[in-house]
Amino acid sequence: MFKDEVTIKVKGGKGGDGIVAFRREKYVEFGGPAGGSGGAGGSVFFVAEEGMSTLLDLSFNRHLNAKDGTAGLNKSQHGRNAEHLYFKVPIGTVVYDAETGAMLGDLTIQGQTLLLAKGGKGGRGNEAFATHKNPAPEICEKGDLGEAKNLRVELKVLADVGLVGYPSVGKSTLISAVSKAKPKIAEYHFTTLEPHLGLVYVGQNKSFVMADLPGLIEGASLGAGLGIQFLKHIERCRVIIHVVEMDGLEEKDPYEDFIKINKELESYNLDLLKRPMVIAASKMDLPNAWTNLETFKEKIGIDGVILSKFDGDTNGGVALSIAHQVQVPLRFIGTGEKMPDLEVFIPDRIVSRLMGAGDIEGLAEKTSAIIDEKKAKEVSKKIKKGEFNYNDFLEQLNMMSKLGSMKSIISMIPGLNQMAGQLKDMDLENSSEIVRIKALIGSMTPKERENPDLMNPSRKKRISKGSGLSEVQINKVLKQFKNASKMAKKLSSKGGMKGLQNMMSQMQGMPGGMPGMM
Incomplete structure (x- = not known):
């Protein structure tokens, strides 16, 4: 359950009281006052996690009270200081004084702390009041009370990119395609009731956070619909993606919808419209969508288009015709639904693919951003020596998953463009086949991973229990691993494009297509 606003009460601990005591012991020449001071009360802190x-956790703990310090002791012993109370909250938490509305702090960094209520000081014992004029005081202090406050705590989502738009325009579908976020998606109209965050990977060690924010309606800035509950979450986004339906169904005008949502953003915060905005035209496969897009473009002005997905030779030609139709340059094209499938649109390269000449330059750019050259050389040496093991296999699968659509990779290789259309397109990151292979390898011991020849019936039976796979499935994966190793060794020994084409032709006859895939 998502909870983004809570009102709480916090209270620092009371300081311990000082005491009046005197030291009177046999053989102690100098006695006198010996009352210790009280310990300090504990303070209340938030910690960004x-x-x-x-x-939600905070909503079940609306009273945060730190412990009191203990009173002073005789023999001039100081009372124990109380421990501070640290409560973990999400990064992006903002704290306000519920009575004055003043902001007390904004937690934006991992581990950042914020003092909410300070504990009281301990009272002094009579020892602290001794002077040469009054060497035996009979006075002490009470400990101070800790601070007590009523606070309003808000969570403002920390995201680089925020998706905005009317309900059911495709925001949830978009974030589920480019990240592992799983918001509810359905055929009927409804709105997401809470923000969903997704981590989008764009290359090796590069990523950004995208937020699917609850749908806006007209009057949201005045509290209509989810109102302010939604708008506060967009304040931190550096880039806004405005998703607009282009189908024009239900008497909706894409341009009017776009203007209404922008007015709500402007009414809430003038600075929001100054941020970079990308317009995502959704439902372009429906009737009248292209006509509506042309009208939309003329009214607002567009300086570039990103074609979200095209696949195969025919759609490659469609990409060129779209660029001509809308009379604005295509900036990016997507050969699949994942971020690695997004690439800069270069007409000459598209023509080259259509002619069957491939796109070696584009393939080099895509792979260089993901593949570690040093590791690739190490794996190549292992393959030639016949030392390729399951650890290497798993590492190669993880690397391949970052390259995107298998069809898009094959289409870039000269001479294999037609073969790309025949291959089963695979999502190497999320497919059930890859999940099963990873479960199998994860159930092996370190020695079994390093030495594939150790596999025997008893080991397979143990791995079957650990991975949840049947022995038949395990045997199939092991066999395909051996075939993949043989093909890779054969390719590395032959080298060149001829070896790759021979390997691809053999792959066509294998169950499941790709070696190692079920």
């Missing part, structure tokens, strides 16, 4: 995404 990266792994949290809701204030």
